[in-house]
Amino acid sequence: AQRVTQPEKLLSVFKGAPVELKCNYSYSGSPELFWYVQYSRQRLQLLLRHISRESIKGFTADLNKGETSFHLKKPFAQEEDSAMYYCALSSAGNKLTFGGGTRVLVKP
Amino acid sequence: GAVVSQHPSWVICKSGTSVKIECRSLDFQATTMFWYRQFPKQSLMLMATSNEGSKATYEQGVEKDKFLINHASLTLSTLTVTSAHPEDSSFYICSAATGSEQYFGPGTRLTVT
Numbered sequence: 404a405q406r407v408t409q410p411e412k413l414l415s416v417f418k419g420a421p422v423e424l425k426c427n428y429s430y431s432g433s434p435e436l437f438w439y440v441q442y443s444r445q446r447l448q449l450l451l452r453h454i455s456r457e458s459i460k461g462f463t464a465d466l467n468k469g470e471t472s473f474h475l476k477k478p479f480a481q482e483e484d485s486a487m488y489y490c491a492l493s494s495a496g497n498k499l500t501f502g503g504g505t506r507v508l509v510k511p
Numbered sequence: 512g513a514v515v516s517q518h519p520s521w522v523i524c525k526s527g528t529s530v531k532i533e534c535r536s537l538d539f540q541a542t543t544m545f546w547y548r549q550f551p552k553q554s555l556m557l558m559a560t561s562n563e564g565s566k567a568t569y570e571q572g573v574e575k576d577k578f579l580i581n582h583a584s585l586t587l588s589t590l591t592v593t594s595a596h597p598e599d600s601s602f603y604i605c606s607a608a609t610g611s612e613q614y615f616g617p618g619t620r621l622t623v624t
Contacts, residue, residue, distance in 0.1 A: 435611070446515075447555070447604070447615040489554060496568075497543065497608050501554045 405430040407492050409502035416480050417510050424475040424505045426464075426490030435493040436473040438464055439501075442486045450475075450488070460484070480509045514538055515607045517616035524595055524623055531591045532619045534605030540585035541607035546578075549602040549618070561588045595623040 406429045416422050428434060438450040451459045453466040453473060464475045473490060490502040514537040524530045534544055542563050547555040559580050560568045567580035577599075579591040588607075592599050600623045606613040 446617045447606075449612065452612075493611065496560060497611055497613065498545070498557055498560060499555075499606075499613060500557070503554045 405492050405494050405500045407490050407500050407502035409488075409490055409505050411505045412503070413506045413508065415508045415510065418482055419479050421476070421478050422480045422484070422507060422509075424488050424490075424507065426473045426475065426502055428471050428473065428490075428492050430471075430492055430494065432494065434466070434468075434473075436464075436466055437491045437493065437499070438462070438473075438475050439489045439491055440486050441489070447489070480507075482509045482511060485509045513609065513612075513614045515605065515614045515616040517603075517605055517619050519619060520617060521620040522622070524621070526596055526623055527594055529591055529593045530595055530621060531589055532603055532605075532621075534588045534590070534607070534616055536586045536607040536609075536614070539607070539609050541609060542585060543608040544582060544588040545606045545608070545613065546580060546588075546590050547604040547606070549604060551602075555604060558590075592621065595621070597623045599623050 408427045436453045439447050440450045441447045462477045466473050487506050489504045491499045516535045518533045544561040546558045549555045558573045561580045561582040563582045569575045582588040602618050602620050604618040605616045
């Protein structure tokens with residue numbers, strides 16, 4: 404069965420500092436991975452997906468199949484990046500398995 | 512575009528009663544909708560996959576007679592929590608899929624007293 408692990412429940416960084424959210428997965432097939440973000444009092448929304456290989460709001464994530472990781476990075480964190488971030492893996496039938504989530508707090 | 516609504520946004524019901532939650536895709540058609548449950552300070556857990564015109568597929572450990580899902584049209588899926596008990600209190604979130612992307616509703620908070 405697939406599994407997504409986010410080892411950090413909370414990441415606290417200062418504005419302008421780099422931030423990296425870790426995500427590891429286990430899946431027997433070819434993975435499709437996503438990062439979702441949930442800002443305070445808002446619904447879950449897609450941040451980025453590995454197949455698009457794009458940068459959204461300054462965030463990037465690279466799929467490393469050897470390390471089964473999909474870490475999310477941003478070189479200079481902003482206060483508006485404070486939110487809950489979920490790594491997710493899509494399996495057959497577009498079912499999503501979510502990691503436990505990481506709360507990011509960017510301090511001024 | 513790609514907006515998903517849920518109704519109600521919160522509901523309180525008495526133990527033993529049933530409550531229905533609606534999930535609508537407002538500006539697109541979704542052949543597949545998903546229902547998730549989220550406990551406080553925990554992640555989303557998939558409960559079931561709802562396909563238009565066919566029976567829902569439930570994840571292991573989810574009671575299909577407890578959580579009735581109906582996907583009557585390409586824009587509406589409903590989740591009915593039957594004979595609700597306090598342990599059913601939770602945040603229920605739906606998503607609607609178009610292609611390989613899912614769009615999430617705002618969630619419904621259910622409190623069973």
